Amino acid sequence: MNENKGKFIVFEGIDGSGKTTQIGKLCEYLEGKGRKAYVTSEPTISLTGGMLRDALSGVSKRTSCEMAAMFVLDRIFHNVNNKWGIEKMLDEGYDVLCDRYYYSSLAYQGSETDYEWVKGMNLGCPEIRTPDACIFLDLTPDESLERISKGRATTEIYETKEKLTSVRNKFLSVFDELKDREGEHIYIISAAGDVETVAKRISDAVDEIIEG
Secondary structure, eight states: OTTOOOOOOEESSSSSHHOOOHHHHHHHHHHHOOOOOEEESSSSHHHHHHHHHHHHSSSSSSOOHHHHHHHHHHHHHHOOOOOOOHHHHHTTTTEEEEOOOOOHHTTTTTTTHHHHHHHHHHHHHHHHHOSSSSEEEEEHHHHHHHHHHHHHHSSSOOOOOHHHHHHHHHHHHHHHHHHTTTTEEEEEOOOSSSSHHHHHHHHHHHHHHHHH
């Protein structure tokens, strides 16, 4: 057993919830404690990840089943590739902070196609690791859209109030279902308020993970 292995921490949330900002803040916090942090995201920089980004931006059209399967393929590569894969970085002692993971597949594609199929592909795959913790930054759809409108010139295919409401509800349903699954540690944290206030909520939760 590698006693110096890092922790794998996933950030989830509807668009506009502040994941990128808070991942950066947590990275600084961990490094301030003398730990090593590595930031990654999904879709990845792989070929499949590029096709997913094209689909998410509306450049190309993909069915929900295509999207779900492509995310699984990209996620496996994310875990096992020997250059910057999750397992490699954890073994080297880095805390891996990941923007989106299989919870997003269950919430997004799981609400558009057969949920059990999407769940089975992700949770049943031996090469898709269960995170040490999932931090869900909870924000209302109205607050999300307000932040998106201030910060971006373009929107993605899921960024409407109707879809954001549906996805947020689906995330909460997924977390309720997974809360008793072995190895799952899910923290639902309010993303409302200023950046430092939210960052303190997250660091308090992460201290539990590290010390546990």
